[in-house]
Amino acid sequence: MNILVATEKPFAAEAVEGIRKEVEQGGHTLVLLEKYTDKQQLLNAVAAADALIVRSDKVDAEVIEAGKNLKIIVRAGAGYDNIDLVAATNKGIIVENTPGQNSNAVAELVFGMLIQAARNGFNGSTGRELRGKRLGTHAFGQVARQVARIAKGFEMTVGALSSRNISEEGVIQISDIDELYSNYDIVSLHIPAKPNTIGLIGYDLVSKMPKGGILVNTARKEVIDEAGLMKALEERPDLTYLSDLRPSNADEWIEKFANRVYFTPKKLGAQTAEANINAGIAAACQIVSYFANGDETFRVN
Numbered sequence: 001m002n003i004l005v006a007t008e009k010p011f012a013a014e015a016v017e018g019i020r021k022e023v024e025q026g027g028h029t030l031v032l033l034e035k036y037t038d039k040q041q042l043l044n045a046v047a048a049a050d051a052l053i054v055r056s057d058k059v060d061a062e063v064i065e066a067g068k069n070l071k072i073i074v075r076a077g078a079g080y081d082n083i084d085l086v087a088a089t090n091k092g093i094i095v096e097n098t099p100g101q102n103s104n105a106v107a108e109l110v111f112g113m114l115i116q117a118a119r120n121g122f123n124g125s126t127g128r129e130l131r132g133k134r135l136g137t138h139a140f141g142q143v144a145r146q147v148a149r150i151a152k153g154f155e156m157t158v159g160a161l162s163s164r165n166i167s168e169e170g171v172i173q174i175s176d177i178d179e180l181y182s183n184y185d186i187v188s189l190h191i192p193a194k195p196n197t198i199g200l201i202g203y204d205l206v207s208k209m210p211k212g213g214i215l216v217n218t219a220r221k222e223v224i225d226e227a228g229l230m231k232a233l234e235e236r237p238d239l240t241y242l243s244d245l246r247p248s249n250a251d252e253w254i255e256k257f258a259n260r261v262y263f264t265p266k267k268l269g270a271q272t273a274e275a276n277i278n279a280g281i282a283a284a285c286q287i288v289s290y291f292a293n294g295d296e297t298f299r300v301n
């Protein structure tokens with residue numbers, strides 16, 4: 001089988017070597033399409049692929065249509081909002097993700113951005129500490145769990161908004177969204193982009209945050225109501241927004257809010273060698289295992 005790895009944002013070289021090893025040991029052929037700049041390159045490459053591994057790469061109905069031989073698509077990562085599940089399902093193509101494999105990397109970035117903000121961008125002026133602050137996670141999936149684990153190490157008070165019972169020691173169950181935004185100094189977003197979360201985080205919620213509140217987004221751009229959040233930041237000069245997902249008009253935000261906002265140059269939460277190795281190799285193993293014995297453990301469609 002031809003297993004295509006199509007990554008506009010490539011995996012670390014060690015991850016690619018690990019993927020190659022798994023693919024070849026499974027008796028398959030690895031085809032690499034990295035740093036492509038044009039969708040046509042993906043359409044051409046997918047035409048001969050039996051399986052596809054991607055990251056945030058957009059796999060829409062046209063790509064799926066072009067993948068005449070495609071049997072399985074694995075999103076090496078958590079969020080699969082970049083894949084048209086309906087189009088894949090209609091073609092009988094299995095879609096999987098690799099939950100948890102890159103979650104520590106994303107969680108570490110949350111704290112990287114938090115410390116940078118708490119120390120005023122390392123400009124030498126008097127900063128603040130994280131110890132003793134209240135950090136709440138919006139949702140409690142794999143990344144949020146890692147965030148909670150690290151936050152406990154900082155001796156923060158940790159809460160998580162979840163409808164499911166939280167059994168983790170030292171994590172306060174938050175069952176009401178208003179409680180999360182009203183009571184926590186730092187809110188870290190860990191919701192997927194779904195119809196019921198798109199544009200959810202805006203003026204009403206963020207305005208509830210306590211004085212000096214910090215909103216951290218390592219989840220998805222789409223969950224933010226950018227106009228609403230901007231209005232909240234305009235009205236509340238004490239609020240800060242840190243994000244791994246640049247808003248549409250990032251320059252305007254930076255001009256307006258200066259050091260009260262920080263945006264990574266491009267989404268890099270999962271961009272560590274370790275996360276690439278974990279997620280990339282997991283994706284390869286899942287495909288090999290599907291072809292070997294029909295294993296569909298991580299199927300999402």
Ligand code: 3PG
Pocket residue numbers: 009055056057076077078079080102219267268269270271
């Ligand atoms: C994920 O959903 O796994 C993360 O957002 C990472 O995405 P990336 O593979 O594009 O870095």
